[in-house]
Amino acid sequence: xxxxxxxxxxxxxxxxxxxxxxxxxxxxxxxxxxxxxxxxxxxxxxxxxxxxxxxxxxxxxxxxxxxxxxxxxxxxxxxxxxxxxxxxxxxxxxxxxxxxxxxxxxxxxxxxxxxxxxxxxxxxxxxxxxxxxxxxxxxxxxxxxxxxxxxxxxxxxxxxxxxxxxxxxxxxxxxxxxxxxxxxxxxxxxxxxxxxxxxxxxxxxxxxxxxxxxxxxxxxxxxxxxxxxxxxxxxxxxxxxxxxxxxxxxxxxxxxxxxxxxxxxxxxxxxxxxxxxxxxxxxxxxxxxxxxxxxxxxxxxxxxxxxxxxxxxxxxxxxxxxxxxxxxxxxxxxxxxxxxxxxxxxxxxxxxxxxxxxxxxxxxxxxxxxxxxxxxxxxxxxxxxxxxxxxxxxxxxxxxxxxxxxxxxxxxxxxxxxxxxxxxxxxxxxxxxxxxxxxxxxxxxxxxxxxxxxxxxxxxxxxxxxxxxxxxxxxxxxxxxxxxxxxxxxxxxxxxxxxxxxxxxxxxxxxxxxxxxxxxxxxxxxxxxxxxxxxxxxxxxxxxxxxxxxxxxxxxxxxxxxxxxxxxxxxxxxxxxxxxxxxxxxxxxxxxxxxxxxxxxxxxxxxxxxxxxxxxxxxxxxxxxxxxxxxxxxxxxxxxxxxxxxxxxxxxxxxxxxxxxxxxxxxxxxxxxxxxxxxxxx
Ligand SMILES: Cc1cc2nc3c(=O)[nH]c(=O)nc-3n(C[C@H](O)[C@H](O)[C@H](O)COP(=O)(O)OP(=O)(O)OC[C@H]3O[C@@H](n4cnc5c(N)ncnc54)[C@H](O)[C@@H]3O)c2cc1C
Ligand SMILES: *[C@@H]1O[C@H](CO)[C@@H](O)[C@H](O)[C@H]1NC(C)=O
Ligand SMILES: *[C@@H]1O[C@H](CO)[C@@H](O)[C@H](O)[C@H]1NC(C)=O
Ligand SMILES: *[C@@H]1O[C@H](CO)[C@@H](O)[C@H](O)[C@H]1NC(C)=O
Ligand SMILES: *[C@@H]1O[C@H](CO)[C@@H](O)[C@H](O)[C@H]1NC(C)=O
Ligand SMILES: *[C@@H]1O[C@H](CO)[C@@H](O)[C@H](O)[C@H]1NC(C)=O
Ligand SMILES: *[C@@H]1O[C@H](CO)[C@@H](O)[C@H](O)[C@H]1NC(C)=O
Ligand SMILES: *[C@@H]1O[C@H](CO)[C@@H](O)[C@H](O)[C@H]1NC(C)=O
Ligand SMILES: *[C@@H]1O[C@H](CO)[C@@H](O)[C@H](O)[C@H]1NC(C)=O
Ligand SMILES: *[C@@H]1O[C@H](CO)[C@@H](O)[C@H](O)[C@H]1NC(C)=O
Numbered sequence: 044x045x046x047x048x049x050x051x052x053x054x055x056x057x058x059x060x061x062x063x064x065x066x067x068x069x070x071x072x073x074x075x076x077x078x079x080x081x082x083x084x085x086x087x088x089x090x091x092x093x094x095x096x097x098x099x100x101x102x103x104x105x106x107x108x109x110x111x112x113x114x115x116x117x118x119x120x121x122x123x124x125x126x127x128x129x130x131x132x133x134x135x136x137x138x139x140x141x142x143x144x145x146x147x148x149x150x151x152x153x154x155x156x157x158x159x160x161x162x163x164x165x166x167x168x169x170x171x172x173x174x175x176x177x178x179x180x181x182x183x184x185x186x187x188x189x190x191x192x193x194x195x196x197x198x199x200x201x202x203x204x205x206x207x208x209x210x211x212x213x214x215x216x217x218x219x220x221x222x223x224x225x226x227x228x229x230x231x232x233x234x235x236x237x238x239x240x241x242x243x244x245x246x247x248x249x250x251x252x253x254x255x256x257x258x259x260x261x262x263x264x265x266x267x268x269x270x271x272x273x274x275x276x277x278x279x280x281x282x283x284x285x286x287x288x289x290x291x292x293x294x295x296x297x298x299x300x301x302x303x304x305x306x307x308x309x310x311x312x313x314x315x316x317x318x319x320x321x322x323x324x325x326x327x328x329x330x331x332x333x334x335x336x337x338x339x340x341x342x343x344x345x346x347x348x349x350x351x352x353x354x355x356x357x358x359x360x361x362x363x364x365x366x367x368x369x370x371x372x373x374x375x376x377x378x379x380x381x382x383x384x385x386x387x388x389x390x391x392x393x394x395x396x397x398x399x400x401x402x403x404x405x406x407x408x409x410x411x412x413x414x415x416x417x418x419x420x421x422x423x424x425x426x427x428x429x430x431x432x433x434x435x436x437x438x439x440x441x442x443x444x445x446x447x448x449x450x451x452x453x454x455x456x457x458x459x460x461x462x463x464x465x466x467x468x469x470x471x472x473x474x475x476x477x478x479x480x481x482x483x484x485x486x487x488x489x490x491x492x493x494x495x496x497x498x499x500x501x502x503x504x505x506x507x508x509x510x511x512x513x514x515x516x517x518x519x520x521x522x523x524x525x526x527x528x529x530x531x532x533x534x535x536x537x538x539x540x541x542x543x544x545x546x547x548x549x550x551x552x553x554x555x556x557x558x559x560x561x562x563x564x565x566x567x568x569x570x571x572x573x574x575x576x577x578x579x580x581x582x583x584x585x586x587x588x589x590x591x592x593x594x595x596x597x598x599x600x601x602x603x604x605x606x607x608x609x610x611x612x613x614x615x616x617x618x619x620x621x622x623x624x625x626x627x628x629x630x631x632x633x634x635x636x637x638x639x640x641x642x643x644x645x646x647x648x649x650x651x652x653x654x655x656x657x658x659x660x661x662x663x664x665x666x667x668x669x670x671x672x673x674x675x676x677x678x679x680x681x682x683x684x685x686x687x688x689x690x691x692x693x694x695x696x697x698x699x700x701x702x703x704x705x706x707x708x709x710x711x712x713x714x715x716x717x718x719x720x721x722x723x724x725x
Contacts, residue, residue, distance in 0.1 A: 065530050073166070073315045080314070082160035082351035083110040085665075087359050088321045088337050088368060089169020090115075092299045092651065093638040093658040094359030095315075096215070098242075099303035100662030102313035104670070109313050110350060112341050113322040114364075115141060115164035118171055118300070125171050126295040128249065128287070128433045132510045135675035136172045137161040145363060145540055152548035153600050160543060161605065162361060166317060169361065170288070170298035170651060173605065177246045177436050179212060180498050180646035182277030182652055187490050188613070191643055192624045195615050199624035202660060203613070205277050211663070212275075212656035213239035215302075219291045221248040228252050229438065230260040231284045232272035238286070239483040243306070244655060245297035246291040248437065250430030255412060255515060255576050256284065256438045259507040262573035263440050266566060279647060280499050282440040288651065301657075319343035324356050324372040324634060325390055334374075334389050335632040339394055343535070354669065355633045359658075363530060364641040366395040366610040366621070367541040370532045374628065376477065379531045389630040393619030397487060397612045399645045400529040400545050401604035402557065403520035404597065405508060406564045408576035416512035436508050441501025441522070441647050447559040454497070461492045461525065461552050465646035472549050474529045475619070483612065483619035484527055487644045491523045501647040503560035504604075505567065515577060517564040519645070520604040521557050522647045525550035530610050545607065548598070557601070558593045605649045611640040625668075626661055637661040 087098045090113030102109040121141060124130045136142055138161070144159040163169040182205040193200040201207060218238035221231050229252040238246060244456040260270055271281035290297045304315070320342045327335045338351035358365040369375055371389030375395065380387050415434050418426050426432050445454040465488055473484045496502065506518035528546035532539075548554050561583070568577050583596045614620030616629045620643075626635040637658055639650045646653060 073317045077350075079110060079316060079350055080108070082338070082353050083314070083603060084352070084354040085109045085357060086350060086352045086355075087357045088324075088339060089113060089168065089358070089360035089364065089636070089638065090166045090300075090317070090560065091163060091359060091361055092170035092654050093168075093361075093661075094357075095299040095303050096655060096658035097357065097359060097637050097662050097665075098313060098315070100305065100659065101665060102310050104666065105310070105312055106667070107312060108353075111313075111315040112319050112321050112339065112350075113166055113315065113317050115166065115168075115210060115317065117317050117666040118167060121165075123299070125165075125167070126301075128175060128289055128296055128435045129415065129419070129431075131172065131174055131296075131435060132415075136165070141165045141172060143363070143540070145543055147499070148542050148544040150545070151545045152546075152598070153601065156599075158547070158602055159546075159608065160363070160603055162363060166304070166315070166511070167298045167300040167485075169605075171296075171300065173289040173651065174649070175296060175651075176437060176649040177216075177288050177652050178439070178647040178649045179275050179277075179279060179421060180208075181279045183498050183500050184495065184644075184646050185277075185653075187494050188643055191486060191490065191614055191618075192620075198623060200625060202664065206655070207660060208656045209277065211659040212652055214242050214659050215239060215655035216242040216244045216246045218286070219245065219247040222250070225250070225252050227257075228254055229256040229284050230270070230312055232270055233286075234273035234276065237273055237275040237676040243302035243468075244288065244299075245302070246286040247289050247291040248284065249287060249289060249432040249433045250291065250294055250437055250677070251415075253413070253415070253509055255414075255509065255573065256507065258573040258576060259438050259517075259567070260284070262567050262570040266563075266570050268440055268442060268446065271338070278499070280441045280443060280501050282438075284438045285649075287435055287437050289433055289435075289698045291433075294429045316341075316343070319348075320537065321360070321368060322347070322371065323368065324374075325349065326372070326631075331389060332630055333632050334401065334630065336634050336675070349523065352633070355635060355665070357665075358634065358636045359638045361638050362398075362607045362610050363541065364544065365507075365636050365638055365640045366530055367532055368537075369538050369611070369621075369628070370541070371535070374631065376475070376531070383532055383535045385532075385535055391621060391628070391630055392475065392480050393483060393612060393614070393616075393621045395530040395541070395610050396475055396480045396527075396619050397483055397609040397614075397643065398530055398543075398545050398607060399487075399524050399526070399609050400503070400528075400607040401520045401522060401645060402524070402547055402601040403504075403518055403604040404554070404561075404602065405516040405518045405582070406561060406580065406601040407514050407516040407582040408568055408580050409513065410515040410576055410579065412576045414509045414512060414515060416510050416514075420512045434509075436506060436510060438507045441503045442503045442505060442560070442563055444496045444502050445554075447502060447563060457552075457555070458492065458496050461496065464550075464552070465489070465492070468525065469637070472546070473527070474544065474546060477619060479617055480619035482617060483614050483643075486614065486618050487527065487609075490644060491525055491714055495523050502556050502648065503563065505560070505564055514581065516582075517559040517568060518604075519564045521553055521560065523645055524553045526553050527609075547601070554594050554597065557597055558590055561593050561597070584652045604649075606645065608639045608642045608650060609644060611636040611638075612643040613641045614643050625664055635665070637662070
C-alpha cells in the first residue's frame with residue numbers, strides 16, 4: 044500500500060512536471076528560484092498593477108510566451124494585510140519590506156523637507172497596498188491627452204481618446220451595486236451602465252458605512268456642490284461616494300494579482316519570476332536611432348542573470364523605476380547618464396522629466412461619534428466582522444476653479460494670472476535645459492491653464508476620513524499642479540534609488556489653489572448636517588486664519604496623495620516625450636512603457652482606474668501589432684456600457700473576460716486525464 048501511494052505520488056509529480064516544461068508547478072505559479080527559459084516573446088519588467096494586467100492579456104494567446112520579472116515577493120506571507128480592505132489603514136504594508144520606501148529629495152518650497160513616497164514592492168505592485176479608491180478621470184482630460192499626441196498621428200491618438208479609454212476601463216472591471224442600507228445611509232449614487240460588467244477587477248462599495256458619509260454629501264450640496272450620479276461616464280466632478288476595488292462576495296481587496304492572475308489555470312506560456320530585480324535592458328549594437336533590445340539583465344539570489352526577448356521588452360516598473368531602468372540602460376538625458384559614467388546608447392532628454400503629483404493634507408475636527416477608528420479600537424464583535432473590516436474611505440468631491448475662487452470672475456482673474464505667468468515660468472521653473480523638455484512643459488502648462496482651469500473639471504479633491512478614533516477629517520488634494528519636477532539617477536548602481544525631485548510648490552499658483560481648497564474644506568465642515576458631528580478644529584486650528592497663515596502652514600504639512608506620473612510621458616518627441624501613441628520608446632525598436640508613468644499630465648482621478656485602462660489598451664495594441672488584427676478599441680462611436688474592445692476575443696486561442704484560461708484548458712484536462720488514468724491503473 045505504501046509502495047502504491049508513493050508510486051502514485053512519483054508518477055503524479057512526473058506527469059505534472061511534464062505538463063510544466065519550464066518548471067513552474069501548478070500549485071506554485073510563481074518561480075522563486077530563477078527557473079526560466081532562455082527566451083520569451085515578451086519580457087514584462089515589473090509585476091505591478093499594469094504589468095500583471097498586460098501579461099495576463101498577452102498570454103491569452105497560447106502561441107505567445109511571456110515572462111514577468113517582479114522585484115518583490117509574492118505577498119502570500121502577508122495575505123491578510125493585502126486582502127482585508129481596512130488593513131490598508133490598520134495593518135498597512137507601507138513602511139514594510141513590501142514598500143520601496145522612497146523619499147523625495149529635500150523640497151526647496153516645502154521648508155526643505157523630503158516627502159515619503161510609498162510604492163508597492165510585491166506582486167500586484169501599488170494595487171496591492173493602495174487605498175482602493177476607484178475613480179476615473181474626466182472626458183475633458185482624456186481627450187486633452189489624446190489631443191496632445193494628435194499632431195503625430197491622429198488615428199493613433201484616437202486610441203487614447205475618451206471613448207477608447209472608457210471601453211478599456213470598462214473591459215477591466217465588474218461592478219456590483221451596494222446594499223440598499225449602505226446606499227441610503229451613505230447617499231451612494233451610481234449608473235451601473237457606465238461601469239464594466241464582465242471584467243476581472245471588482246469595483247463595489249464597502250459593506251459598512253456611517254451616517255456622516257451621507258451628511259458629508261448633504262453638506263456639500265448645501266454649500267452648492269451638487270452630487271454626481273454618474274461619475275464614471277466622463278463627467279467626474281461634484282460630490283460622490285467613489286467605487287472601491289473590493290470584491291463584495293468575500294469583502295476582499297481586488298487588485299491586479301487577484302483579478303488577472305490568480306483565477307487563471309496554469310498557463311505554460313506565462314512565467315512570473317519574483318524576488319528578481321531588473322538591472323538593465325540589453326541592446327544589440329547597431330544604429331543608435333533604432334536600437335533593438337535583445338533581453339534584460341536581472342539580479343536574483345545575489346547572482347546576475349540574463350534572459351532574451353524574441354519580440355519586445357515592456358517596462359511596467361512604475362513612475363519611479365521605469366525611467367530609472369531606461370537611464371541605467373543608457374537611454375535618457377545625456378548629462379544625467381554621463382555624470383554617473385553610463386554610456387549613452389540613445390539620447391532621450393524627456394526620460395524622468397515632467398514629473399507631476401497630487402499633494403494633499405487634511406483639516407481635522409474632534410468628534411465624539413462612532414468612527415471606523417473608534418469601532419476598530421473597541422475590539423467589539425463588530426470590529427472583527429468581515430463587513431466592518433471592508434470599510435475604507437471613499438466619499439469625495441471634486442471642486443472646480445470657479446467654486447474655489449468664489450465665482451466665475453474670481454476664477455477668471457486667477458486664470459489670467461496663470462496665463463500671464465507662462466513665459467516667466469518657462470524661463471525659470473523647468474528642471475531641464477533641453478529645448479524639447481521645455482516645449483513639453485509649455486504644452487502641459489497650456490492644457491492645465493487653458494483647458495482644465497476654465498472648465499467644470501475639479502482642481503481640488505475633498506475626501507472625508509473616518510479612520511481615526513475621536514476625530515473626523517477632510518482631506519484636501521490639488522489635482523493639476525503647474526509645478527513639474529524630474530527624476531534622475533545619481534548612481535550607476537541599479538540598487539540605489541533614483542533622486543526624486545517633484546519640485547513641489549515651485550509654481551506659486553499651486554499654493555494659491557491649495558489654500559482655497561483648505562478654506563472650502565473648512566466651510567464644508569461648518570455646514571449642516573455634517574457640522575453636527577464635528578467639534579473643535581484641531582488642525583490647522585484656530586491660530587491659522589489668514590491666507591498667509593494657511594499658506595505658511597501648508598508648507599510644513601503637505602504630503603503625497605500617491606499619484607505621481609508622467610516620467611515617461613506620451614508626448615511628441617519634440618516636446619520631451621518618451622513614448623509615442625503606441626507606447627513605444629522613441630529611438631528604440633522594440634521597447635514599450637506600459638504603466639502610470641506615461642500619462643502626460645495629472646488627472647482628477649486616483650491613478651488605478653486609468654492604469655487598468657491603459658494596460659488593457661496596451662494589450663490590444665500589442666496583440667494587434669503581432670497578430671495583424673485590424674480592430675482596436677479606438678471607437679469613435681458614443682460610449683455605451685458594452686465592451687467595444689476586441690482585444691480579448693480576437694484570437695481563437697484567447698480566453699474570456701473573466702481571465703479563465705480558455706487557451707490552456709485542453710492541455711490541462713489532458714494532464715488531469717493522465718493523472719487519473721495512472722491512479723486507477725495502480
Ligand atoms: C499608498 C498608496 C495609496 C494609493 N491609493 C490609491 C487609491 O486609493 N486608488 C487608486 O486608484 N490609486 C491609488 N494609488 C496609486 C496607484 O496604486 C498607482 O498609481 C498604480 O497602482 C500604479 O501602477 P503601475 O503599474 O504604474 O505601478 P506599480 O503598481 O507600482 O507597479 C510597479 C511594479 O514594478 C516593480 N519593480 C520596480 N522596479 C523593479 C525592478 N527593477 N525590477 C523588477 N520589478 C520592479 C515594483 O515592485 C512593482 O510591483 C496609491 C498608491 C500608493 C502607493
Ligand atoms: C492555438 O494554440 C495551439 C497550441 O499552441 C496551436 O496548435 C493552434 O494552432 C492555435 N490556434 C490558433 C487559431 O492560433
Ligand atoms: C506560432 O508562432 C510561431 C513562431 O513565432 C509561428 O511560426 C507559428 O506560425 C505561430 N502559429 C500560429 C498558429 O500563430
Ligand atoms: C474571494 O473570492 C474570490 C472569488 O470571487 C476568490 O477568487 C478569492 O480567492 C477569494 N479571496 C479570499 C481571500 O478568500
Ligand atoms: C493652448 O491650449 C488652447 C486651449 O486648449 C489651444 O487652443 C491652443 O492651441 C494651445 N496652444 C498651444 C501653443 O499649445
Ligand atoms: C463649478 O462648480 C459649481 C458647484 O458645483 C457649479 O455650480 C458651477 O456651475 C461650476 N462651474 C463651472 C465652470 O463648471
Ligand atoms: C544621490 O542622492 C541622494 C539623495 O536623493 C543622496 O543621499 C546621495 O548621497 C546621492 N548620491 C550621490 C552619489 O550623489
Ligand atoms: C527599427 O528596427 C526594426 C527591426 O529591428 C524595424 O522593424 C523597424 O522598421 C525599424 N524602425 C525604423 C524607424 O527604422
Ligand atoms: C470587433 O470585431 C467584430 C467582429 O470581428 C467587428 O464586427 C466589430 O466592428 C469590432 N469592433 C470594434 C470596436 O472594433
Ligand atoms: C468571442 O468568443 C466567443 C466564444 O469563444 C464567440 O462565441 C464569439 O463569437 C467571439 N466574438 C467575436 C467578436 O469574435
